[in-house]
Amino acid sequence: MTVQTARTVEELEAYCARLRAAGLDAPWSRPGPLIPPKPTATQPRLWRWRDVEPLLRESAEFLSPHRGAERRVLRLHNPGVPERTAAHSLVLAVQYLLPGEVAPAHRHSPTAIRFMLHGEGAYTTVDGQKCAMKPGDLVVTPGMAWHDHGNEGNAPVFWMDVLDWQVVRFLENLTFEPYPDDQQPTLRNPGRDIFFPWSETYAALLRRAEQEADPFDDVLLEYLDPVTGGSLRPTVACYLQLLRPGVRTRAHRETSCAVYRVVRGQGATTVDEQTFEWGPGDFFVVPPRARHAHLNLGSEPAVLFSAQDVPLLKLLRLYRMEPAD
Numbered sequence: 001m002t003v004q005t006a007r008t009v010e011e012l013e014a015y016c017a018r019l020r021a022a023g024l025d026a027p028w029s030r031p032g033p034l035i036p037p038k039p040t041a042t043q044p045r046l047w048r049w050r051d052v053e054p055l056l057r058e059s060a061e062f063l064s065p066h067r068g069a070e071r072r073v074l075r076l077h078n079p080g081v082p083e084r085t086a087a088h089s090l091v092l093a094v095q096y097l098l099p100g101e102v103a104p105a106h107r108h109s110p111t112a113i114r115f116m117l118h119g120e121g122a123y124t125t126v127d128g129q130k131c132a133m134k135p136g137d138l139v140v141t142p143g144m145a146w147h148d149h150g151n152e153g154n155a156p157v158f159w160m161d162v163l164d165w166q167v168v169r170f171l172e173n174l175t176f177e178p179y180p181d182d183q184q185p186t187l188r189n190p191g192r193d194i195f196f197p198w199s200e201t202y203a204a205l206l207r208r209a210e211q212e213a214d215p216f217d218d219v220l221l222e223y224l225d226p227v228t229g230g231s232l233r234p235t236v237a238c239y240l241q242l243l244r245p246g247v248r249t250r251a252h253r254e255t256s257c258a259v260y261r262v263v264r265g266q267g268a269t270t271v272d273e274q275t276f277e278w279g280p281g282d283f284f285v286v287p288p289r290a291r292h293a294h295l296n297l298g299s300e301p302a303v304l305f306s307a308q309d310v311p312l313l314k315l316l317r318l319y320r321m322e323p324a325d
Contacts, residue, residue: 042287043080044271049281091163097151105148105179110165112141121153128187136198162307164235231311243296251293258308265302291324
């Protein structure tokens with residue numbers, strides 16, 4: 001913005017100093033537009049599972065979950081995000097438990113979504129609902145729901161955690177409270193609104209694959225809240241995506257951000273000028289407004305799990321998708 005005035009630069013600087021002393025600001029006093037654009041802090045990034053897994057297993061040599069250090073997690077760190085999270089709006093971490101370990105019960109204002117990766121015997125109890133987690137199962141922990149984790153199996157287990165911590169932090173509403181005991185009692189079987197077994201979700205994805213393909217995503221299935229019929233949470237939506245052999249999706253842009261986990265298959269995703277070749281277990285992130293497209297490089301279908309901030313953008317009427325061929 002250009003300042004048009006007969007006053008001198010020195011007089012303007014003195015005026016701005018008086019404004020600052022009064023707790024005021026004149027945005028027109030600086031060059032540039034009234035509402036300057038903000039480039040996203042989230043950068044395109046790929047994390048290879050072959051790099052993550054050995055470091056995850058090694059973490060058990062440094063920490064046993066206990067009060068004050070309740071979760072043995074490794075958080076994906078995007079170099080563009082100062083808070084050391086995978087994206088500006090989403091936190092993605094991998095949690096690791098040895099046989100017999102318990103991650104003590106607590107609750108917090110951010111929502112958490114668990115997607116089981118490996119092992120047998122893991123569970124999450126959410127407000128008295130004990131969810132036995134097998135690979136591919138998804139568990140929703142709404143904000144301020146009591147929850148604890150454990151491993152009743154004979155081998156280590158790990159799963160990914162997705163939280164809207166960044167959004168809640170920006171709104172200055174982060175809260176945390178420990179439960180009186182390490183574990184809460186089991187009161188009932190898990191409800192359909194928090195527990196989504198892989199067997200049912202994957203079967204639904206295959207049924208969706210019988211329909212006409214989506215040119216931008218091939219086959220895309222959103223996890224839906226059975227009560228509301230909408231996304232799992234107002235801040236986070238989760239999806240399973242199937243890419244058939246040889247499929248190359250059309251490039252497009254979205255105002256939302258997405259973090260991906262490769263469930264199975266081999267492929268590549270181009271994000272703006274970078275191309276990431278991925279395989280089972282890898283993670284990658286697509287920032288807002290980035291041009292992106294997927295390619296299945298294998299002879300078998302590829303399956304991707306993703307968490308995205310689409311519902312939040314839709315609530316704010318900021319969500320847009322446009323072709324970018």
